[in-house]
Amino acid sequence: MVKRITVLLLLIGIGAIFAALLLGYTPDSELNYTARYYADNTVKDTGAANIVAAIVVTYRGLDTLGEVTVLFLAAAIVGLVLASSSHPQGRMRRDRPASGELLVIGARLLVPLIMLLGVYVFVNGHLTPGGGFQGGAILASGALLMLLGDPLKKFSHRLISMVESLSGLVFVGMGLLGFLYAGGFLDNRVLPLGTLGDLLSAGAIPIIYSFVGLKVGAEFSSMLVNLSGTEEL
Amino acid sequence: MAYIAMATGFILILIGFFGALTNRNILRMIVAFTVADTGVNMVIVAMGYMHGRTAPILDVAVSAAQAAARIIDPVPQALVLTAIVIGVGVTALMLAYTYKLYEKKRTLDIAQFTELKW
Numbered sequence: 001m002v003k004r005i006t007v008l009l010l011l012i013g014i015g016a017i018f019a020a021l022l023l024g025y026t027p028d029s030e031l032n033y034t035a036r037y038y039a040d041n042t043v044k045d046t047g048a049a050n051i052v053a054a055i056v057v058t059y060r061g062l063d064t065l066g067e068v069t070v071l072f073l074a075a076a077i078v079g080l081v082l083a084s085s086s087h088p089q090g091r092m093r094r095d096r097p098a099s100g101e102l103l104v105i106g107a108r109l110l111v112p113l114i115m116l117l118g119v120y121v122f123v124n125g126h127l128t129p130g131g132g133f134q135g136g137a138i139l140a141s142g143a144l145l146m147l148l149g150d151p152l153k154k155f156s157h158r159l160i161s162m163v164e165s166l167s168g169l170v171f172v173g174m175g176l177l178g179f180l181y182a183g184g185f186l187d188n189r190v191l192p193l194g195t196l197g198d199l200l201s202a203g204a205i206p207i208i209y210s211f212v213g214l215k216v217g218a219e220f221s222s223m224l225v226n227l228s229g230t231e232e233l
Numbered sequence: 234m235a236y237i238a239m240a241t242g243f244i245l246i247l248i249g250f251f252g253a254l255t256n257r258n259i260l261r262m263i264v265a266f267t268v269a270d271t272g273v274n275m276v277i278v279a280m281g282y283m284h285g286r287t288a289p290i291l292d293v294a295v296s297a298a299q300a301a302a303r304i305i306d307p308v309p310q311a312l313v314l315t316a317i318v319i320g321v322g323v324t325a326l327m328l329a330y331t332y333k334l335y336e337k338k339r340t341l342d343i344a345q346f347t348e349l350k351w
Contacts, residue, residue: 007254011247018243027235027283028306035281035306039289043297051289051304055311067315074322078329129290133318197292216318223325230332 047193048126048202056131057205057212061186065171068215072168075219082226099149107149114142122213126202132209136216143221147228155225160218167215174204174211238279245272259334259341263327270320274313281309 031039038051038059048054056064121128122135146153178187188208194201249269253262282305289307291297331341338345 004255007251010254011251014250015243015247018246022236022240022243025236025239025280029283031283031301031304031306035308036301038307039301039304042300043291049291051291051300051307052310052314055307056314060311063315067318070319071322074326078325081329081333127290129288131314133314137321196297220321227325227328227332 043196046188046202046205047196048188048205049197050126050128050131052129053126053131053205053209054202057126057208058186058188061175061208064212065175065186068168068171068212071216071219072164075223078223079226082230099151104149107145111142111146114145115139118142118213118217122210123206124199125209125213126205127197127199132212133216135213136218137220139213139217140220140224143217144224147224151228155221157222157225160222160225163214164218164222167211167218170211171208171215174208178204235279235282235284238282239276242272242275242279245269245275248272257342257344259331259343262343263324263331266327267320267324270316270324274316274320277309277313277316281306 038055042048042051042054046054046058118135118138121130121138122132125131125135143155174190175186177190178185182189188203188205191203191207193203200206246269249265249272252265252268256262256265286305287295287303289304289310291300295303334346335341
């Protein structure tokens with residue numbers, strides 16, 4: 001009872017802070033200084049139509065590299081934590097019911113389409129709302145559908161880790177090329193900027209974002225595979 | 234519009250906190266944390282919204298010259314993009330640790346884990 005009251009009091013306090021924030025909030029009518037810089041200079045600096053992608057990949061590219069590293073760490077720790085548990089495959093095979101005809105056939109039809117959508121989303125990241133992280137998540141949802149269709153499906157861990165480390169290397173490699181041939185680390189002007197709105201434009205952004213997509217997809221898939229590989233206790 | 238989205242976000246944060254503080258089951262606590270996470274993201278995105286403007290993507294409708302007058306703030310969106318991805322990683326980590334805890338104690342009741350209690 002005391003616990004409930006404490007929780008309620010705490011929530012009322014936080015709620016009061018939120019209410020004060022909400023009542024004191026007035027939406028801006030003009031872009032602030034930072035946003036105005038991005039709005040005015042994105043096309044000139046990077047050639048990307050999607051300003052969010054330009055910020056994520058080029059202006060704040062170093063943060064994205066850190067983010068990808070955090071994600072890699074998370075995937076690695078999930079693998080490490082779950083790998084030490086034993087999962088005898090034989091018992092699982094007996095316990096699990098079959099997935100059902102509908103799911104198996106549906107997965108066979110849908111998985112290639114989902115993968116294609118994921119690739120489309122990250123290849124067009126610099127033009128449309130989308131990008132590496134979103135596309136990678138879509139790729140992983142395709143892998144999840146495969147796992148649902150066949151829970152005992154063996155994913156090649158070697159393939160996943162190879163895709164993952166290769167994309168990481170390309171990301172850092174493109175960044176280092178920026179040092180040599182353009183203004184600095186992760187500068188996208190190592191390749192020609194092209195015309196605004198073309199698929200092959202915005203310098204290195206499509207390449208970096210595609211490999212970010214592959215990397216994120218591989219990391220999410222490996223998390224899913226590790227979590228689904230856990231034995232039912 | 235921004236107010237509705239922001240208020241919804243704040244309410245989601247409160248619901249998440251309430252769920253995390255009152256539930257005993259660790260899985261339910263993780264779900265509650267995810268709800269609070271979504272609320273935070275909604276608040277940040279709502280902060281960048283400006284009435285009568287469009288998404289920060291340039292095309293035929295929004296040319297580069299008039300971008301500053303036509304688009305909403307792209308910085309919160311870039312921030313939330315990061316936050317969502319890190320949120321997924323954190324959730325996966327929590328689930329993995331929960332599995333280990335269950336393996337050890339065969340229960341998900343948080344009250345049974347008394348090692349760090351004081």
